[in-house]
Amino acid sequence: MAEITLTDVRKAYGKTDVIHGIDLAVASGELIVIVGPSGCGKSTLLRMVAGLETVTGGEIAIAGRVVNELEPRDRNIAMVFQNYALYPHMSVFENMAYGLKIARTPKAEIEARVGEAAAMLELAHLLKRKPRELSGGQRQRVAMGRAIVRQPAAFLFDEPLSNLDARLRVQMRVEIRELQRRLATTALYVTHDQVEAMTMADRMVVMNGGRAEQVGAPLEVYDRPATTFVAGFIGSPPMNLMPNGDGTLGVRAEHVALVAEGQGHRDAEIATAEPLGAETLLHLRLSDDTLVIARQPGHAAVPDASRVAISWADTAVHHFGKDGVRL
Numbered sequence: 001m002a003e004i005t006l007t008d009v010r011k012a013y014g015k016t017d018v019i020h021g022i023d024l025a026v027a028s029g030e031l032i033v034i035v036g037p038s039g040c041g042k043s044t045l046l047r048m049v050a051g052l053e054t055v056t057g058g059e060i061a062i063a064g065r066v067v068n069e070l071e072p073r074d075r076n077i078a079m080v081f082q083n084y085a086l087y088p089h090m091s092v093f094e095n096m097a098y099g100l101k102i103a104r105t106p107k108a109e110i111e112a113r114v115g116e117a118a119a120m121l122e123l124a125h126l127l128k129r130k131p132r133e134l135s136g137g138q139r140q141r142v143a144m145g146r147a148i149v150r151q152p153a154a155f156l157f158d159e160p161l162s163n164l165d166a167r168l169r170v171q172m173r174v175e176i177r178e179l180q181r182r183l184a185t186t187a188l189y190v191t192h193d194q195v196e197a198m199t200m201a202d203r204m205v206v207m208n209g210g211r212a213e214q215v216g217a218p219l220e221v222y223d224r225p226a227t228t229f230v231a232g233f234i235g236s237p238p239m240n241l242m243p244n245g246d247g248t249l250g251v252r253a254e255h256v257a258l259v260a261e262g263q264g265h266r267d268a269e270i271a272t273a274e275p276l277g278a279e280t281l282l283h284l285r286l287s288d289d290t291l292v293i294a295r296q297p298g299h300a301a302v303p304d305a306s307r308v309a310i311s312w313a314d315t316a317v318h319h320f321g322k323d324g325v326r327l
């Protein structure tokens with residue numbers, strides 16, 4: 001049985017529709033990442049599951065129970081926010097224990113659960129500290145701890161790593177993923193960061209303008225994007241998209257080869273090279289001004305000639321129709 005089920009879920013603010021009908025079945029223990037650009041409706045969708053926004057249409061079920069009319073506290077979910085929402089005047093212990101205390105959990109059990117979560121998160125030595133005495137990563141862990149001790153049916157994450165620096169973000173995304181696997185708690189995770197989505201998700205939902213454009217495992221989505229939007233959003237660099245007759249032709253940067261002028265599929269001019277160490281990204285300009293990126297391994301030499309041609313294997317080509325949908 002799916003732990004979280006969305007059936008034709010819709011949201012309007014006044015007369016403006018912002019979520020146009022989302023269907024999704026999240027399996028028990030699965031981590032689903034909802035990813036898309038700013039304003040596509042990710043947070044609104046998550047907040048409806050949490051009960052922080054009303055649902056305009058459709059149905060949301062958690063663990064088999066329709067929750068549309070339930071208060072957030074009655075939904076058996078725990079939310080982890082971007083700003084952590086820790087109480088500044090409370091210690092780490094008190095922050096983690098707060099939800100249990102409100103639920104009148106016996107003191108001994110509170111101590112046991114907080115102790116267990118603190119050990120799991122390597123916070124045991126910090127329980128007496130106040131949030132201001134913690135690093136960003138430690139605060140993030142306290143927010144996780146507070147979610148864990150409630151033993152909820154599901155975790156809901158709203159951009160939980162956005163306030164951390166790049167290095168810590170990478171470390172914390174691994175920690176959260178490992179913890180979620182270990183606990184096998186169903187999770188919905190919202191981010192605008194496609195790398196986070198690719199690395200953390202069992203499956204991801206790519207949203208655009210209030211719609212789910214594609215739902216699938218990260219590499220499935222990477223290998224077979226359903227639309228030009230998904231092709232251009234998932235992957236770094238994004239898929240190269242070139243006008244092609246009535247539609248669009250897509251080729252991933254790693255599949256673009258450089259050959260001599262006149263010998264390839266399209267002639268091109270080298271605009272810039274980005275040497276990244278492990279790879280070099282060559283930016284090429286086609287005669288119609290379309291930019292194409294070719295990914296070359298290692299410290300690739302930039303060809304002497306500024307005019308080259310690009311080529312690819314037939315199997316590397318993605319075709320999209322006039323409406324942007326994969327053919």
Ligand code: ADP
Binds near residue numbers: 013038039042043044
């Ligand atoms: P995301 O999380 O993907 O950045 P949001 O869910 O925050 O997107 O917003 C989706 C759309 O709904 C946006 O166009 C936003 O302007 C609109 N929106 C969000 N909250 C409100 C609100 N309280 N009133 C009116 N419009 C809103």
